[in-house]
Amino acid sequence: MTTWNLSGMQRHLLICNGSTCMGAGGEEITQSIRQEIKRQQLDPLIHTSRTRCNGRCKDKCVVIDYPKGNWYSVPNTEIAKQIVNEAVKPEHYIYKVEEAQLQQINTERFRGVSKNTDKRKSNQVKKKAILFVGHGSKFEQGNEEVRQFIQQLKRRIKDSLLVETCFLEFARPNIEEGIEICVEKGADEVYVIPIILLHAGHSKLHIPAEIEHAKEHFPDVTFTYGQTIGIHEAIIDILLHRLSEVGFDLTAKHEEIAILCIARGGSDPGANSDFYKITRLLWEKLDVKIVESAFMGVTKPSVPEGIERCLKLGAKKVIVLPYFLFSGILMNRMQKMTADFSDKHSDVSFELAKYFGYHSKLQDVLLERMQQALDGTSTGLQDLENFRKYAQEHGYEHHHHH
Ligand code: FES
Numbered sequence: 001m002t003t004w005n006l007s008g009m010q011r012h013l014l015i016c017n018g019s020t021c022m023g024a025g026g027e028e029i030t031q032s033i034r035q036e037i038k039r040q041q042l043d044p045l046i047h048t049s050r051t052r053c054n055g056r057c058k059d060k061c062v063v064i065d066y067p068k069g070n071w072y073s074v075p076n077t078e079i080a081k082q083i084v085n086e087a088v089k090p091e092h093y094i095y096k097v098e099e100a101q102l103q104q105i106n107t108e109r110f111r112g113v114s115k116n117t118d119k120r121k122s123n124q125v126k127k128k129a130i131l132f133v134g135h136g137s138k139f140e141q142g143n144e145e146v147r148q149f150i151q152q153l154k155r156r157i158k159d160s161l162l163v164e165t166c167f168l169e170f171a172r173p174n175i176e177e178g179i180e181i182c183v184e185k186g187a188d189e190v191y192v193i194p195i196i197l198l199h200a201g202h203s204k205l206h207i208p209a210e211i212e213h214a215k216e217h218f219p220d221v222t223f224t225y226g227q228t229i230g231i232h233e234a235i236i237d238i239l240l241h242r243l244s245e246v247g248f249d250l251t252a253k254h255e256e257i258a259i260l261c262i263a264r265g266g267s268d269p270g271a272n273s274d275f276y277k278i279t280r281l282l283w284e285k286l287d288v289k290i291v292e293s294a295f296m297g298v299t300k301p302s303v304p305e306g307i308e309r310c311l312k313l314g315a316k317k318v319i320v321l322p323y324f325l326f327s328g329i330l331m332n333r334m335q336k337m338t339a340d341f342s343d344k345h346s347d348v349s350f351e352l353a354k355y356f357g358y359h360s361k362l363q364d365v366l367l368e369r370m371q372q373a374l375d376g377t378s379t380g381l382q383d384l385e386n387f388r389k390y391a392q393e394h395g396y397e398h399h400h401h402h
Pocket residue numbers: 016017018019020021022052053054055056057058060061062
């Protein structure tokens with residue numbers, strides 16, 4: 001093991017090697033700082049360490065220079081070298097500990113700060129933020145729909161609550177950035193509410209992991225986790241409404257019309273079977289012989305298999321009913337699939353119903369999930385607990401989904 005001789009050391013550079021900084025060139029920056037130190041033979045004077053995330057991911061890459069306590073945002077290797085030479089321009093500073101201490105001493109003197117200040121602060125009303133988490137799509141229109149949906153929902157949320165939107169993957173801000181936005185806007189309490197249909201990997205692991213990660217960086221902020229949309233009466237109502245929009249009579253008896261409900265499909269058996277429960281609840285509300293379930297991917301039955309079943313059961317018309325929140329690549333694919341089936345089976349008619357989108361009942365569910373989180377009755381708290389246990393047993397490396 002190497003034992004450093006620290007006697008001549010004058011500076012210690014902490015180079016962030018957290019996942020965001022590494023994704024923004026952290027390795028090159030680490031190397032160029034070390035090479036510059038070597039080139040100038042400053043090794044005995046400047047020590048460097050790689051660190052994990054420093055909680056300022058938006059300033060990536062972060063480098064901290066002690067004992068001065070200068071925090072830098074380092075966008076490229078040029079600035080990295082300037083750090084070694086202490087020639088960094090002011091725009092690349094994030095924070096200067098020495099200066100901040102001086103400023104604080106001066107303002108305290110000026111104001112004659114008393115112990116009451118702290119007391120006053122703790123008596124202040126806590127600022128609450130609701131952070132909605134959409135899945136995110138490579139298809140930007142889907143992301144825009146999520147943002148619009150939250151804009152509309154905001155009208156039904158009281159003004160004292162800060163409302164922000166973020167995404168799990170494929171869109172910005174991501175969850176980490178969303179949490180930072182809430183904290184920067186002054187939130188003391190952040191309520192993270194997933195806009196996710198079924199409880200599976202994203203809601204069981206990925207979002208809880210982000211919340212646990214954020215807790216480390218914002219120890220003064222409390223985080224509460226909401227629960228997924230799940231099996232909810234309002235969702236059945238939305239499906240019924242979407243059926244009626246394509247001319248399906250909800251009160252009549254249907255022998256030859258099949259309803260093929262389509263979900264995304266995943267590897268979580270619980271989530272897949274929850275979808276079956278939903279389609280069964282839909283069947284209970286109708287007088288229709290054929291209600292089938294199929295998945296776009298990962299699991300079976302596939303959409304062509306679902307169609308085949310409907311046809312074998314004697315369907316003359318198939319209504320493809322998406323169990324999808326917003327538009328996206330899969331909705332586009334479903335549209336194409338429906339058109340292809342229509343071409344292939346000229347004796348059967350095919351109709352594609354609309355996805356959930358801006359349905360007011362979807363707003364109702366999200367508002368209910370938000371209220372549960374605010375009241376402390378959300379099952380999301382148990383999810384966080386489960387995640388902690390899971391991470392202890394199996395390990396869980398925090399990473400970003402974008
Ligand atoms: S990864 Fe570097 S500050 Fe978060």
